[in-house]
Amino acid sequence: MTSARPDTAAPVPTAQDEVVGICQDLLRLDTSNYGDGSGPGERAAAEYVMGLLHDVGLDPEIFESEPGRASVVVRLEGRDRTRPALVLHGHLDVVPAQAADWSVDPFAGEERDGLLWGRGAVDMKDMDAMILAVVRQLVREGRKPARDVVVAFFADEEAGGVKGARWAVDHRPELFEGATEAISEVGGFSVDVDGRRAYLVQTAEKGLAWLRLVADGRAGHGSQVNDDNAVTRLAEAVARIGSHPWPYTLTPTVDKLLRGVADLTGLPFDAQDPECIDALVAALGPASRFVGATVRHSSNPTRLDAGYKANVIPGRAEATVDVRLLPGHEDEGIAALHLLAGEHVRVEEIHRDTALEVPFAGDLVDVMVDSLLAEDPGAAVLPYTLSGGTDNKSLHRLGITGYGFAPLRLPADLDFAGMFHGVDERVPVDALRFGVRVLDRLLRAC
Numbered sequence: 001m002t003s004a005r006p007d008t009a010a011p012v013p014t015a016q017d018e019v020v021g022i023c024q025d026l027l028r029l030d031t032s033n034y035g036d037g038s039g040p041g042e043r044a045a046a047e048y049v050m051g052l053l054h055d056v057g058l059d060p061e062i063f064e065s066e067p068g069r070a071s072v073v074v075r076l077e078g079r080d081r082t083r084p085a086l087v088l089h090g091h092l093d094v095v096p097a098q099a100a101d102w103s104v105d106p107f108a109g110e111e112r113d114g115l116l117w118g119r120g121a122v123d124m125k126d127m128d129a130m131i132l133a134v135v136r137q138l139v140r141e142g143r144k145p146a147r148d149v150v151v152a153f154f155a156d157e158e159a160g161g162v163k164g165a166r167w168a169v170d171h172r173p174e175l176f177e178g179a180t181e182a183i184s185e186v187g188g189f190s191v192d193v194d195g196r197r198a199y200l201v202q203t204a205e206k207g208l209a210w211l212r213l214v215a216d217g218r219a220g221h222g223s224q225v226n227d228d229n230a231v232t233r234l235a236e237a238v239a240r241i242g243s244h245p246w247p248y249t250l251t252p253t254v255d256k257l258l259r260g261v262a263d264l265t266g267l268p269f270d271a272q273d274p275e276c277i278d279a280l281v282a283a284l285g286p287a288s289r290f291v292g293a294t295v296r297h298s299s300n301p302t303r304l305d306a307g308y309k310a311n312v313i314p315g316r317a318e319a320t321v322d323v324r325l326l327p328g329h330e331d332e333g334i335a336a337l338h339l340l341a342g343e344h345v346r347v348e349e350i351h352r353d354t355a356l357e358v359p360f361a362g363d364l365v366d367v368m369v370d371s372l373l374a375e376d377p378g379a380a381v382l383p384y385t386l387s388g389g390t391d392n393k394s395l396h397r398l399g400i401t402g403y404g405f406a407p408l409r410l411p412a413d414l415d416f417a418g419m420f421h422g423v424d425e426r427v428p429v430d431a432l433r434f435g436v437r438v439l440d441r442l443l444r445a446c
Contacts, residue, residue: 012140015133015436020116020429022052023129026092027109027118033093035159041068042092042155042164049092049153052132056139060151061175065167069155073168073175076135078147084180085148086364086446087400090128091157091164091185091391094120101423115426122419124185126427127406128153130435137436138443145443150179157391160208160351165394173398181364182395186386186420187404188372188438190379191287192412194265197379199372200287201365202404204253204385205392206294207325207355209334212318212348213237213341219315226313231306234317237345238301241321244340246296248274251327253357253385254294260382289417293387297333299323299340320350324387327357353393357385358401364446368405371441375434376409388420407438 029045046062049072053060060074071092078085097106097119104110106119120126135151138144152175156164168175187202215237217230250258250271258280262269265283270276281292299321306317325333341347359365360383369381392402408431410416419425 015137015440016433018136019129019133019432019436022132023116023126023432024109026125026128027120028107030107031093032096033156033158034096043068043070045092046070046072052136056136058139065163069163071155071164071168072153074151076145076149076151078149079144080147083147085150085178087150087152087176087179087182087395088131089152089154089182089184089391090124090131091154093156093158095158095421103424115428117426119425121425121427122416126432127185130432130439133436134439146446149443150176154391160353161391161394165391169394169397176398179400182392182400182402183405184390184392184402185404185406186390188407189416190410191284193261193283196264197376199379199381200384201368201381202386203360203383204251204327204357205389206387207330208353208389209323209325210350211321211323212350213321214346214348215317215344217315220313222311222313230314230317233344234319237341238319240340241299241337242301244299248277248295249326249329250295251357251385253383256360257382257384264380286415286417290387291384294385297325299337325355327355330355353389356392356396356402367442367446371438372407374441375437407435409434
């Protein structure tokens with residue numbers, strides 16, 4: 001008589017089991033975006049994503065805006081297909097990293113002290129990994145999300161999305177048919193406010209204007225008196241713009257955030273008092289880097305270009321300026337920049353993208369809040385404005401309302417905001433596992 005053979009089938013991994021390994025794999029793929037077409041592109045990462053989706057029986061589509069600049073899209077069928085679809089998206093590119101500045105190899109995906117280190121760990125291969133892990137678990141278990149979900153991984157976000165989300169919106173809009181809302185990066189992370197954990201959901205983002213300042217003058221010998229010097233005129237304009245004290249202006253999202261901080265801390269709130277605003281921003285700890293840049297416009301000169309020899313006065317001088325504009329105040333901000341540039345300096349547009357702001361209300365917001373609080377009871381959830389921008393700007397062209405919601409429960413002393421495009425980017429592995437639990441809840445209910 002033979003005994004029954006034991007069941008040796010390996011257990012099916014869950015999203016919490018897989019998310020750390022997926023994130024490590026993505027971090028090890030160098031997808032640096034230099035903004036000039038010289039980087040490695042996103043193709044290798046897109047093919048990796050395709051493999052993970054094919055593995056569970058999905059049929060994603062990969063497409064390129066140009067060779068190597070690859071994006072991936074797949075649609076999950078929802079339980080109620082009469083409802084508008086949700087777009088769940090991330091980007092596969094990262095900003096470059098100078099290895100000599102880092103404590104670890106920025107493309108090794110090293111786990112150390114309970115954190116994953118690498119370029120993209122917070123921007124945004126952490127969220128890419130969470131999306132992939134949750135989608136794989138959902139399909140394996142035979143579950144459907146509450147409504148159709150368009151899952152997208154875009155190229156080129158770090159250079160404005162022209163070769164990624166913007167290209168997809170302009171050339172493949174049918175991929176997003178029926179979608180009205182979207183979820184992506186830089187929101188849903190926790191901060192410590194006076195000893196209480198608060199999660200910041202991104203409901204707004206500043207507008208973007210990369211501008212070129214051009215001064216023309218009279219070329220000549222460096223030894224001559226020249227009152228029509230292009231470099232001098234440009235330098236004066238750059239100094240005015242870079243040092244301009246933009247006035248504090250609280251948009252509805254920032255107003256609601258700071259009122260929430262006042263409630264949590266007991267600090268006074270006065271929208272007309274800059275010192276009061278500064279105190280409330282400071283109460284957000286490391287997140288004050290983000291929030292402090294959203295109480296007013298900002299204009300930072302980033303490049304200068306003039307001349308070719310020490311004793312030659314050039315006839316032309318140029319500078320670039322990175323301008324971030326508050327939602328609802330973009331036109332007045334651009335008008336002010338033209339005045340600051342002065343009559344002798346032209347302002348040319350290199351790249352422009354709109355500001356976004358939506359109410360911290362509605363069914364999707366309610367589900368985001370409920371999903372967070374189910375995993376972290378007693379926390380607070382507040383809206384905030386992102387000082388940068390996301391691919392939600394491109395999706396907005398199709399009438400899709402975007403939110404930032406990459407849920408992470410973080411240690412109070414982790415300078416999360418400071419790691420975006422910074423050195424020694426890292427994310428706690430426990431935060432990744434927390435994130436997949438929250439995202440799974442959201443897809444069940446949204």
